[in-house]
Amino acid sequence: MLPSSFLRRTVTTGFLVALGLAIAGHAAEPASETRKPAKSPDVVYVPTPQKVVDKMLELAEVKAGDIVYDLGCGDGRIVVTAAKKFGVKAIGYDIDPQRVKEARENVKKAGVEHLVRIEEADVFTLDLTGASVITLYLLPSLNVRLMPQLAKMKPGSRIVSHNFDMRGAKPVLTTPVHLEPGDSDNTFFEEDGVHTVYKWIVPWEAEPATK
Ligand SMILES: C[S@@+](CC[C@H](N)C(=O)[O-])C[C@H]1O[C@@H](n2cnc3c(N)ncnc32)[C@H](O)[C@@H]1O
Numbered sequence: 732m733l734p735s736s737f738l739r740r741t742v743t744t745g746f747l748v749a750l751g752l753a754i755a756g757h758a759a760e761p762a763s764e765t766r767k768p769a770k771s772p773d774v775v776y777v778p779t780p781q782k783v784v785d786k787m788l789e790l791a792e793v794k795a796g797d798i799v800y801d802l803g804c805g806d807g808r809i810v811v812t813a814a815k816k817f818g819v820k821a822i823g824y825d826i827d828p829q830r831v832k833e834a835r836e837n838v839k840k841a842g843v844e845h846l847v848r849i850e851e852a853d854v855f856t857l858d859l860t861g862a863s864v865i866t867l868y869l870l871p872s873l874n875v876r877l878m879p880q881l882a883k884m885k886p887g888s889r890i891v892s893h894n895f896d897m898r899g900a901k902p903v904l905t906t907p908v909h910l911e912p913g914d915s916d917n918t919f920f921e922e923d924g925v926h927t928v929y930k931w932i933v934p935w936e937a938e939p940a941t942k
Pocket residue numbers: 771772773774775776777778779801802803804805806807808809824825826827830852853854855867868869893
């Protein structure tokens with residue numbers, strides 16, 4: 732497990748910087764005809780860099796027959812990549828109609844409509860038992876809130892999370908992904924260029940709380 736100072740730094744530098752950029756970005760956006768979310772998103776939109784997406788799916792050992800759900804799918808990059816690279820079915824869920832619209836456009840652009848569905852939904856209302864792989868880029872507290880739903884998944888299902896752990900569940904692995912300044916779409920560069928991927932296999936081993 733990485734030291735808590737690392738997590739704190741990642742949350743503060745990564746997400747809070749991203750929050751500022753997201754707010755600035757939204758302020759500059761032209762008025763959109765897209766509806767407002769039915770409920771405020773629990774976390775702002777920050778895309779996972781493609782190199783990290785690739786590592787998440789590799790570590791999840793995605794293979795033929797898997798069904799991948801991305802909870803809070805943003806522009807759909809994770810589910811599109813899963814379908815394109817591994818030919819698997821995937822569903823992306825997002826609460827924000829703007830993200831749902833973008834993700835559906837990206838699914839179409841990638842020509843994977845026969846494999847990928849994008850749904851507007853609050854992830855905390857979902858039955859996750861149909862997935863064999865779940866991808867997350869939310870927040871540590873949101874991962875913990877999802878645990879009762881995630882625990883109902885079939886044994887052997889994999890969960891991978893970008894940058895955030897799930898307190899109380901011991902990961903089977905924690906892997907750094909090093910990004911370089913030249914990496915494409917590296918918009919939200921971590922302070923030191925290091926992102927982290929966490930992996931759990933259902934049923935996960937409980938991890939005693941540490942202070
Ligand atoms: C940090 S972004 C991650 C996007 C994408 N998974 C990726 O890694 O590129 C989190 C996404 O979760 C969505 N979101 C926040 N709260 C949600 C909720 N309760 N239900 C569904 N989506 C939610 C946001 O709209 C945003 O698109």
